[in-house]
Amino acid sequence: MEDNKSFQQQVTKIKPPINEVKSRVRQIAAIIASVTGLLGISGVAAVGYYAFVPPPIKRLPLSQNLISLESSVGQKILSSTQIKQDYTPLITYLETQKRPAYCGVASGVTVLNALGKGESTYQRLDQESFFNGVAQSVRSPYLVTFFGMSLDELAALVQSHNRTVEIYHASSTTLEQFRTQAKANLKHDKDFIIVNYDRSQIGQTGGGHISPIAAYSEKMDKFLILDVSTYKYPPVWVSASTLWAAMNTSDVVTNKTRGYLIVKR
Numbered sequence: 199m200e201d202n203k204s205f206q207q208q209v210t211k212i213k214p215p216i217n218e219v220k221s222r223v224r225q226i227a228a229i230i231a232s233v234t235g236l237l238g239i240s241g242v243a244a245v246g247y248y249a250f251v252p253p254p255i256k257r258l259p260l261s262q263n264l265i266s267l268e269s270s271v272g273q274k275i276l277s278s279t280q281i282k283q284d285y286t287p288l289i290t291y292l293e294t295q296k297r298p299a300y301c302g303v304a305s306g307v308t309v310l311n312a313l314g315k316g317e318s319t320y321q322r323l324d325q326e327s328f329f330n331g332v333a334q335s336v337r338s339p340y341l342v343t344f345f346g347m348s349l350d351e352l353a354a355l356v357q358s359h360n361r362t363v364e365i366y367h368a369s370s371t372t373l374e375q376f377r378t379q380a381k382a383n384l385k386h387d388k389d390f391i392i393v394n395y396d397r398s399q400i401g402q403t404g405g406g407h408i409s410p411i412a413a414y415s416e417k418m419d420k421f422l423i424l425d426v427s428t429y430k431y432p433p434v435w436v437s438a439s440t441l442w443a444a445m446n447t448s449d450v451v452t453n454k455t456r457g458y459l460i461v462k463r
Contacts, residue, residue: 249343253298255429261401263440267422267433275415275435276422282413283387285422287312289412294428296325299346301408302394303328303339304426306356309390309410309461313361323359332358348452349394352408353459362462368446369455376445376458377438380421383460384414393423394456399444400436406449406456414438 265272276282291311295304307323314320321327329339336354337347347355353363366376383391391411397404412433413422420435445456 249299250297252296253427253429257432258403258430260431260434263401263437265420265435267435272433272435275418275420276413278417279413279415281381281384281416282422284312284384284390284410285412287315287387288390288410288424291315292424292428293325293426295426297343299343300325301426302347302352302355303342305392305408305410306352308424308426309392310356310359310361312387312390313461313463328355328359330358346406347408348449349454349457349459350452352392352394356459356461364460364462365457366459367455367457368442369457371457373439373442376442377419379460380411380458381414381416384412389460389462392459392461393441393445394458395441395444396447396456397444399447400440402431 260266265275267273267276276285288308291308293304293308293311295301297303303325307325307328310328311322314322326339333355336358337351349367350365353365357363366379368376380391383389392408393411394406394408397407407425407427409423409425409427411421412424414420415422415435418435419438421438421441422433422435423441424433425431445458447456448454449456
């Protein structure tokens, strides 16, 4: 096994470029200044409190283009497809995000634990132990708590746990490439896909979000997203084209499109 120094060298390769870091710092400074001015010190304290507490359980209605896995139709789609080898390990280890901005953390933990199944030396992670020494050098849990993370930052965080990560920004790929890669991935449980997309583009409330996908229906051309904000939405079937369009949106901090990660042993 490689030592922490070699891990650090690997992570450095996919750390965000300096202009992206500067953009993030400017965003943080602007938000702190504006929030302090609008809310005062007590208001900022309240915002800080809610950033750390588990989100309330409040399921929201689904738009007509989405099919809940919890519905009879959703279950029928799952039972009828053969492209679902990732479903059982992912649903077994599925994490509900513990903080409002922890969708990337919960997705990373879910996938890493699913990959670690059966490895004698693997120690199961939670959303606290996810931030090991190397991971914290990429992005601290405090920054993630208040400002979330980008696709590249999630890749670096997951890679810090000695896993291979492939990064695909939607702008540098195509719908056809994504569909082909995802189908191949979902036919075995040796690697997993995490998608970064804009919720509003698939008919949900919110903006940028991160969750793993677990199955594909070739007949309906739909992917199953295992939403880590289980308090808000159930797992849903969404069309490949809709999911692709939601990934092919810009992260305003990085000025890159969102996309997907393939995580391997």
